[in-house]
Structures are given as structure tokens and as C-alpha cells.
Amino acid sequence: MKNYLWNMFTTIKNGQMAKKRVVIGPRKNICESFLKILWNEGFISGYRISSQNPSNVEIFLKYTRTGVPVISSLKFLSKPSQRIHYSSKQIWKLDSSKTFVIFSTNQGLKSINECKKDRVGGEPLIIIN
Structure with missing residues (x-):
């Protein structure tokens, strides 16, 4: 069950290092609750269900004005x-x-x-x- 979470953590971490605006992760209840916490605390810009594949979630990563990722580690x-x-x-x-x-x-x-x-x-x- 937590394998989905580990994969999502790694996807976000790699997306931040590659300076991507959007990364895609699996749509599971535990993953959505994790994204809700990140969004409430201001670590990501938002997330939404993918229009092309409803079993995926698009995660919008957040950066500062200078281009530094909000999640440093x-x-x-x-x-x-x-x-x-x-x-x-x-x-x-x-x-x-x-x-x-x-x-x-x-x-x-x-x-x-x-x-x-x-x-x-x-x-x-x-x-x-």
C-alpha cells in the first residue's frame, strides 16, 4: 500500500531536481491525502485528476521567484x-x-x-x- 507513496515521493523529488512544472503520479486515496497535506502547507501549487487518464494525478510543483524549488529535500x-x-x-x-x-x-x-x-x-x- 505504501509503495504508491514511495513512488510519489521519488517522482516529486526527481521532478524538482529536473525543474519540471508538472509531474504525474498514481491516483490512490493515500496519495491524494498526502498531496492535500502538501498543498495545505504550501509545498506544491496544486494537483488535479488527469483529463487523459483518470487513474493519474497531475501534481503542480512550486518554485520561488529565483527558480529554487520550495521542497529543498x-x-x-x-x-x-x-x-x-x-x-x-x-x-x-x-x-x-x-x-x-x-x-x-x-x-x-x-x-x-x-x-x-x-x-x-x-x-x-x-x-x-
Whole structure:
């Protein structure tokens, strides 16, 4: 199930390095919830369902005025071979002002700030700088 997410992370990362405006990813519920978090936090310009193939999503990447990508680095924390889980108490110890972390919780994908607000622990998927 998370293979779709790993592929989408890699597609966005490679698209940013190649200075592309639009990249295409699979249309899955977990991928759309990840894109919704990125859009709400201002890391991408938007996304929409592809008109040519409804099973794909077009992701519009965001750059600064000087052409520098908004997402400077995307790092995978928890990998399929080595899972990491944080309790709600451990999440409070993380500094959310420097990095942005997306967690997979029992309530779906959530940002670090939502996890702190809802007092929920989970598996950290990626760190975005």
C-alpha cells in the first residue's frame, strides 16, 4: 500500500531536481491525502485528476521567484525494512519549527502539528525541508 507513496515521493523529488512544472503520479486515496497535506502547507501549487487518464494525478510543483524549488529535500524516515514508531509523547519532543514531518497514524496521514494537536502517535514517513 505504501509503495504508491514511495513512488510519489521519488517522482516529486526527481521532478524538482529536473525543474519540471508538472509531474504525474498514481491516483490512490493515500496519495491524494498526502498531496492535500502538501498543498495545505504550501509545498506544491496544486494537483488535479488527469483529463487523459483518470487513474493519474497531475501534481503542480512550486518554485520561488529565483527558480529554487520550495521542497529543498525530501528524506524517508521509516522504510519498509526498518519501521519507526513514535508515541504522542515522543512527537512533542520533536522541533516542528525547523522541519516538517508527515506521520502515518491510525486516523490517516497527518502533519506533525496535527499530531501534536490531536495527541496521536504514529509512523513518521518523510521529513521535508
